[in-house]
Amino acid sequence: MTSKNVHVKIGEMKTRIGHIKNLEVSIGKVVDDSWAEPMGPTPMPGLTTLRDWDMKLLNKYKPFYMPDCDLCCLCTSCSIGAATHTGHARHVVDHLIEKYGQRYPLDVGGLNVKVEAPVTRLVTGIKPETLGDLDEVLEYCEKQITHLLSVAHTGQEANNLDFESKALHAGRIDQVGMEVADIAQISVFDFPKADPEAPLIEMGIGTVDTSKPVIMCIGHNVVPSVGIIDYMKDNNLADKLEVVGLCCTAIDNTRYFNRGKIVGPISWQLRFIRGGFADVLVLDEQCVRTDASSEAERVKAPVIAASEKNCIGFKNRTNDPADEIVADLVDGKVPGVLILDPEKVGEVAVKVAKQIAPKRRKMKVLPEIEEIVALAKTCRQCNLCQRSCPQDLKIPAALKAAAEGNIVPLTDLYEECIGCGRCEEACPVKLEIHSFIVKAGERSMIEEKNYCRAGRGAIQDVEIRSAGGPIVLGEIPGIVAVVGCANYPHGGKDVYDICREFALRRFIVVTTGCSAMSAGSYKNEEGKTLYEEFSGNFAAGGVLNAGSCVSNPHIAGAAIKVANIFAKRNLRGNYEEIADYIHNRVGAVGLAWGAYSQKAASIASGFWSLGVPVLVGPHGSKYRRMLLGRADKKKDWEVYDARTGDKVNVGPTPEHLFQTVETKEEAMVAIAKLCMRPNDTWKGRSIKLSHYVDLHKRLYRTMPKDLHLFVRTTTDVPMTMKDEITKMLEAKGWKETVIPDPTLLPRMVRKKKE
Amino acid sequence: MKRAARPILVVGSNATERVIEGRPVIDYLIDFARASKVPVVATAHMVGEFLKRGYEPAGFMSAMDIGNRLVDPEWQGIDGKGHPDVALFIGMPYYMESLILLGLKNFAPDLKTITIDNLYHPHAHWSFPNTTLEDWANNLRGLTSNFKENSK
Numbered sequence A: 001m002t003s004k005n006v007h008v009k010i011g012e013m014k015t016r017i018g019h020i021k022n023l024e025v026s027i028g029k030v031v032d033d034s035w036a037e038p039m040g041p042t043p044m045p046g047l048t049t050l051r052d053w054d055m056k057l058l059n060k061y062k063p064f065y066m067p068d069c070d071l072c073c074l075c076t077s078c079s080i081g082a083a084t085h086t087g088h089a090r091h092v093v094d095h096l097i098e099k100y101g102q103r104y105p106l107d108v109g110g111l112n113v114k115v116e117a118p119v120t121r122l123v124t125g126i127k128p129e130t131l132g133d134l135d136e137v138l139e140y141c142e143k144q145i146t147h148l149l150s151v152a153h154t155g156q157e158a159n160n161l162d163f164e165s166k167a168l169h170a171g172r173i174d175q176v177g178m179e180v181a182d183i184a185q186i187s188v189f190d191f192p193k194a195d196p197e198a199p200l201i202e203m204g205i206g207t208v209d210t211s212k213p214v215i216m217c218i219g220h221n222v223v224p225s226v227g228i229i230d231y232m233k234d235n236n237l238a239d240k241l242e243v244v245g246l247c248c249t250a251i252d253n254t255r256y257f258n259r260g261k262i263v264g265p266i267s268w269q270l271r272f273i274r275g276g277f278a279d280v281l282v283l284d285e286q287c288v289r290t291d292a293s294s295e296a297e298r299v300k301a302p303v304i305a306a307s308e309k310n311c312i313g314f315k316n317r318t319n320d321p322a323d324e325i326v327a328d329l330v331d332g333k334v335p336g337v338l339i340l341d342p343e344k345v346g347e348v349a350v351k352v353a354k355q356i357a358p359k360r361r362k363m364k365v366l367p368e369i370e371e372i373v374a375l376a377k378t379c380r381q382c383n384l385c386q387r388s389c390p391q392d393l394k395i396p397a398a399l400k401a402a403a404e405g406n407i408v409p410l411t412d413l414y415e416e417c418i419g420c421g422r423c424e425e426a427c428p429v430k431l432e433i434h435s436f437i438v439k440a441g442e443r444s445m446i447e448e449k450n451y452c453r454a455g456r457g458a459i460q461d462v463e464i465r466s467a468g469g470p471i472v473l474g475e476i477p478g479i480v481a482v483v484g485c486a487n488y489p490h491g492g493k494d495v496y497d498i499c500r501e502f503a504l505r506r507f508i509v510v511t512t513g514c515s516a517m518s519a520g521s522y523k524n525e526e527g528k529t530l531y532e533e534f535s536g537n538f539a540a541g542g543v544l545n546a547g548s549c550v551s552n553p554h555i556a557g558a559a560i561k562v563a564n565i566f567a568k569r570n571l572r573g574n575y576e577e578i579a580d581y582i583h584n585r586v587g588a589v590g591l592a593w594g595a596y597s598q599k600a601a602s603i604a605s606g607f608w609s610l611g612v613p614v615l616v617g618p619h620g621s622k623y624r625r626m627l628l629g630r631a632d633k634k635k636d637w638e639v640y641d642a643r644t645g646d647k648v649n650v651g652p653t654p655e656h657l658f659q660t661v662e663t664k665e666e667a668m669v670a671i672a673k674l675c676m677r678p679n680d681t682w683k684g685r686s687i688k689l690s691h692y693v694d695l696h697k698r699l700y701r702t703m704p705k706d707l708h709l710f711v712r713t714t715t716d717v718p719m720t721m722k723d724e725i726t727k728m729l730e731a732k733g734w735k736e737t738v739i740p741d742p743t744l745l746p747r748m749v750r751k752k753k754e
Numbered sequence B: 001m002k003r004a005a006r007p008i009l010v011v012g013s014n015a016t017e018r019v020i021e022g023r024p025v026i027d028y029l030i031d032f033a034r035a036s037k038v039p040v041v042a043t044a045h046m047v048g049e050f051l052k053r054g055y056e057p058a059g060f061m062s063a064m065d066i067g068n069r070l071v072d073p074e075w076q077g078i079d080g081k082g083h084p085d086v087a088l089f090i091g092m093p094y095y096m097e098s099l100i101l102l103g104l105k106n107f108a109p110d111l112k113t114i115t116i117d118n119l120y121h122p123h124a125h126w127s128f129p130n131t132t133l134e135d136w137a138n139n140l141r142g143l144t145s146n147f148k149e150n151s152k
Helices: A051-060 A073-100 A118-124 A131-151 A160-189 A222-234 A248-256 A266-274 A292-298 A322-330 A342-360 A369-376 A384-388 A395-403 A408-413 A422-426 A433-440 A442-446 A461-473 A493-504 A513-519 A553-566 A575-585 A598-609 A618-623 A664-674 A682-700 A719-731 B025-036 B046-052 B063-070 B094-107 B133-150
Strands: A007-014 A019-026 A029-031 A062-065 A200-203 A214-218 A242-246 A261-264 A280-283 A303-305 A336-338 A450-453 A479-482 A508-512 A543-547 A588-592 A614-616 A625-628 A638-641 A647-649 A656-660 B007-011 B040-042 B086-090 B112-115
Touching: A051 A062, A051 A160, A051 A575, A051 A598, A062 A160, A062 B063, A062 B094, A073 A131, A073 A160, A073 A222, A073 A598, A118 A131, A118 A160, A118 A553, A118 A575, A131 A160, A160 A222, A160 A248, A160 A553, A160 A598, A214 A222, A214 A248, A214 A266, A214 A342, A222 A242, A222 A248, A222 A280, A222 A342, A242 A248, A242 A266, A248 A261, A248 A513, A248 A543, A261 A266, A266 A292, A266 A433, A280 A292, A280 A342, A292 A303, A292 A336, A303 A342, A322 A336, A322 A342, A369 A395, A369 A433, A384 A395, A384 A422, A395 A408, A395 A433, A408 A433, A422 A433, A433 A442, A450 A513, A450 A543, A461 A553, A479 A493, A479 A513, A479 A553, A493 A508, A493 A513, A493 A664, A508 A513, A508 A553, A513 A543, A543 A553, A553 A575, A553 A588, A553 A598, A588 A598, A588 A664, A598 A614, A598 A656, A614 A618, A614 A664, A618 A656, A618 B094, A625 B063, A656 B063, A664 A682, A682 A719, A682 B046, B007 B025, B025 B046, B025 B133, B040 B046, B063 B094, B086 B094, B094 B112
Parallel strands: A200 A261, A214 A242, A214 A280, A242 A261, A280 A303, A303 A336, A479 A508, A479 A588, A508 A543, A588 A614, A614 A656, B007 B040, B007 B086, B086 B112
Antiparallel strands: A007 A019, A019 A029, A062 A625, A200 A450, A625 A656, A638 A647
């Protein structure tokens, strides 16, 4: 298993002190391979090990390219995403090994989670038990990422499908890297361990007690935040300051400290910084605005850069005495510092916040309404702001109204504004349009008081045993994973609406990252947020927050565990068989409604590699490559029946692997359709069809025209729609077909044809 | 447009969100479709919006699906009688429409594309320019009236 320097293997040896069997020793590590499960065919796959599987997917879901140059950005995106998550994992693991030792045991759910690292087990064949075991896993990931990125060099891969295969491989590696990061931090920082009742965390600016000093953390790496929280606890300051966060740092802070607050998704950094709530900003890595520090300077909030990935040009003060750093920041001698020691970050952030809060008095740079009205009169109505706005917001019209004293149209823009600030860059008269919108929407912002469930991490094995059968048979209509970034086309409410729609329909809804926050940011008629309205169980009608971006593998892991725990398939280094199982049997769909980053691309790629389809919102079209099936090409939808070896047409189930949709309505219909799988029983297919038809009729005002592709036998037809659907089937010349034991792999056929 | 043998009009989700002179753009498009007899392919959930207004599109599918079919030279069109030779576009989110047009520019060399939004699309063969809403309404009405005159 390991190959460090010297490796000794003793099959059997009788000695005076004892009888030794199957002992392997590596210098630096004692290897004990006591995991009884046999190794599968592809442990630690290289770039081309799973190429055949990739090509099965890519020949069915052919790329549709929308290139605006000759470089493929998706492949490099997936590599960058995989590198980011693996680098994050490496930082977390190295830090924890240094602090707690190699032998610190991994525990993501105690006795409730025995398959603690399904993705790692599947891809690498390693069952990690300690932090030290994760080191070996990361070495494998790092090697693969080096190879992957090298493929993007000039004059490398000549075939587009082979490039896509490597993008899928990057996705696999990304899933492993993320899983390593999350199981390490869950185990050591004692995050919620697969707990459906993980605490509800206060969310929204309205929940922040601004009478206290406020430390705002932005980014994705929880290690510096743990330093802050530990310092507060050690000095009895836990209730004297507010620790709040944006994006995954916030999600992970609040898994560690449930009095932390989540302010909101990452894309709204600008509004929160300009709003002046934060007395100190701590910036770590990933998705941090490059102008965060200069914006912080405007509101006189000192900045601590806490990650070597984002040094911001600040002087490295890691080895300086804490009190000297504090004095320089409080006195305003420097706007920010780089500190790479998380414990020092904690001490400095807390001391600075306490000292500077009374001086700052929450200074903000939002104009008053009267100023907005006066400044709006200088708008030339050139339209450059609207043209540069990714959302095409009607800014000129809103400014015209504001000039006449009516700020309601500006207020209306608040919900849909993603806070990029491009309007301000484009404005020839330098109007601070984003500040106008934020001021106009200030009341909404201050009143934001919601709940997000703390990220629970893994799905319990017992939950899989309970839900696995109904999922595979189709009686739970599907798993909808609503994940990813906040680059939404029309504000975060779409995410809430979609989650709620499918929870009410008894799908299992799982969220992570910015989407997890947006899902919890709205209330129903009874004033309950989504996580209060629905249980956190992995069961029909459950809404779970798995956690931060690095918690996404728990979703993939759930699908993998269905194959292992429910269907008793071996996991260990057995990627192709398990992916084939998931693709043909587990009705799961990912929805990254606001995807924009390279990490989102690699996360999606990891799901595609398992045969799980992913939808993105309209901004996701900017990835410039889709993986689309053709429902009209019958030949593409054949599988083997593993019982007989016959080829059976199972219809477009699922129709696409990666698809952009324009509207929330389209997303809902697509999700219902994409949850159908060849293995659905008649009861399961009937349930899924009823959701598809119901949504289609409600949102498209017409019956679907492709039902004949999804009805295999008359028992598939939902009883309540029998007459209508039967007529349609007759008009299409529909004929019954069999329900196979589906596989894309000839080697899985049990009965060979003669 | 008049020389086109097999045109289609692809209509996106903004057709109901954009309003000109008190009428949503989709109403102008229904007028145009009835006058020109150009088959309409509705994307997103627009099919329901057309049906609500008493017009049945020739087909409906996602924007990416229609793009993916237009780059396939073997696709025989919505009615199965032949690949479109001209595709008009209107009403998708600007960036999405632009990207699909890029895909068509690169991979559907025999297809002519026209956009009739009020924003210029450099990746189409022909495009309405950046215009005010008023001029856009006039352009759409002008397009429609050309077909109405020819049909007399």
